[in-house]
Amino acid sequence: MSKRVSLNSLNLTPITSPQNQILKLIRNLHTQIGRQKHNLFLLEGVNCVNEALSQDYKLESIIVSQSYFKDWPDKAIVNLSNVCLVEDKIFASLTTTVNECGIIAVAHKFNTTLAECLLNLSKGPLLILDSVQDPGNLGNLIRTSNGFDVSGIVLLKGCVDIYNPKVVRASTGNIFKVPFVCNVECNYLIDYLKQHNISICVLDAKAGLSIYDTNVNLNRAVVLGNEGHGVNADLLAMANEIIKIPTNPSLESLNVTISAAIVLNHWWSVKNGFRK
Numbered sequence: 001m002s003k004r005v006s007l008n009s010l011n012l013t014p015i016t017s018p019q020n021q022i023l024k025l026i027r028n029l030h031t032q033i034g035r036q037k038h039n040l041f042l043l044e045g046v047n048c049v050n051e052a053l054s055q056d057y058k059l060e061s062i063i064v065s066q067s068y069f070k071d072w073p074d075k076a077i078v079n080l081s082n083v084c085l086v087e088d089k090i091f092a093s094l095t096t097t098v099n100e101c102g103i104i105a106v107a108h109k110f111n112t113t114l115a116e117c118l119l120n121l122s123k124g125p126l127l128i129l130d131s132v133q134d135p136g137n138l139g140n141l142i143r144t145s146n147g148f149d150v151s152g153i154v155l156l157k158g159c160v161d162i163y164n165p166k167v168v169r170a171s172t173g174n175i176f177k178v179p180f181v182c183n184v185e186c187n188y189l190i191d192y193l194k195q196h197n198i199s200i201c202v203l204d205a206k207a208g209l210s211i212y213d214t215n216v217n218l219n220r221a222v223v224l225g226n227e228g229h230g231v232n233a234d235l236l237a238m239a240n241e242i243i244k245i246p247t248n249p250s251l252e253s254l255n256v257t258i259s260a261a262i263v264l265n266h267w268w269s270v271k272n273g274f275r276k
Contacts, residue, residue: 012064012069012083012084012085013082013083013084013085014084014085014086015063015084015085015086015090016086016087016090018090018093022061022063022084022106023063023086023090023093023094025038025040025106026042026063026094026104026106027093027094029041029042029106030042030096030165032161032163032164035109035161035163039108039109040060040106040107040108040109041106041107041109041163041165041168042096042104042105042106042107042165042168043059043104043105043106043107043168044095044096044097044101044103044104044165044168044169045097045101045102045103045104045169046101046102046103047172047173048105048168048169048171048172048173049062049103049104049105050173051172051173051174051176051177052105052107052173052176055176055177057107057176058107058108059105059106059107060105060106060107060108061082061083061084061105061106062082062083062084062103062104062105062106063083063084063085063086063091063094063103063104063105064083064084064085064086064102064103065085065086065087065088065091065100065102065103066085066086066087066088066091067088067102068091068100068102068103069085069102088100096165096166097165097169109163110179110180112152112179112180112181113181114152114154114181114184114189114192116152116179117151117152117153117154117179117180117181118151118152118196118198119151119152119179120149120151120152121151121198121219122219123149123151123271124148124149124150124151124264124267124268124271125150125151125201125219125220125221125222125264125267126150126151126152126153126154126193126198126220126221126222127141127145127150127152127153127154127221127222127224127260127264128153128154128156128189128221128222128223128224128235129141129153129154129155129156129159129224129256130156130158130159130186130223130224130225130226130231130232130235131156131158131159131225131226131229131232132155132159132160132224132225132226132256133158133159133160133226134160135160135164135166135167135170136166136167136170137255137256137257138155138159138160138162138164138167138170139166139167139168139169139170139171139172139175140170140171140257141153141224141256141257141260142162142167142170142171142174142175142178142180143170143171143172143174144257144260144261144264145174145178145260145264146174146177146178147264148261148264148265148267148268149268150178150264151179152178152179152180152181153178153179153180153181154180154181154184154189154221155180155181155182155183155184156183156184156185156186156189156232157183157184157185157186159182161182162175162180162182186232186234186235187234190234190235190238193221194238197219198219198220198221199218199219199220199221199240199241200220200221200223200235200238200239200240200241201214201220201221201222201223201239201240201241201242201243202222202223202225202231202235202236202239202241202242202243203222203223203224203225203231203243203244203245203259203263204230204231204236204242204243204244205244205245205247205252205253205254206244207242207243207244208242208244209241209242209243209244210243210244210245210246211243211244211245211246211262211263211266212246212266214241214243214267216266216267216270216271217271220240220241222263222264223235223239224256224259224260225256226256227253227255227256243263245259245262245263
């Protein structure tokens with residue numbers, strides 16, 4: 001773990017010009033094109049920054065507003081030498097949040113492989129997301145995945161950018177705890193899973209098999225799709241299991257985050273002795 005130092009002991013770099021190159025970069029990272037160009041993304045708020053530091057994750061830079069630094073109760077959380085202090089008015093132009101968060105950081109994107117996502121299949125399934133486009137949903141799915149020991153997350157092409165600031169905020173730092181791989185082609189993924197003898201399990205409200213009648217110890221990848229369009233037809237056709245969450249018949253569908261929480265919690269609870 002890197003040595004922690006107090007902000008009071010650092011030579012803070014004051015930034016007074018809105019045209020500073022670091023600030024220009026941060027504004028550029030508000031867009032997906034900017035994030036792709038620089039291979040960087042934003043962390044907004046003390047929880048996300050703290051989590052990155054607790055994982056000893058390298059941060060390119062940290063920006064703190066003057067008022068936040070002045071009233072900050074804990075100044076011993078930053079371990080980076082290039083911490084920049086900016087006026088509140090300038091800081092407001094750097095964030096994507098409505099509410100003042102006081103601190104943001106620039107981080108390098110992850111390089112994770114499908115193989116790494118399968119390392120902990122014995123603890124929990126691989127989660128495959130198909131056309132999940134709401135940033136808040138994806139962020140909450142990352143949190144849920146960490147809570148129930150998902151081995152990894154695969155985002156098929158068409159999902160929202162996992163480095164979208166709204167996704168990162170909604171994950172509350174859990175983006176650093178669950179391996180993931182993005183922009184995966186559906187047919188490539190199907191072949192990969194078959195080669196590694198991983199059962200493909202699709203969640204579908206019209207299925208005949210209940211989640212509560214499944215084998216919790218099976219090495220599986222569970223697929224959740226877009227609420228409006230369902231799961232990719234190729235995945236549905238190649239599925240080893242098609243399962244449902246029993247609900248009142250009058251309910252058309254559950255939110256994808258709620259569906260994931262119910263399914264993952266069931267398998268996790270049985271595996272860990274909380275439920276028979």
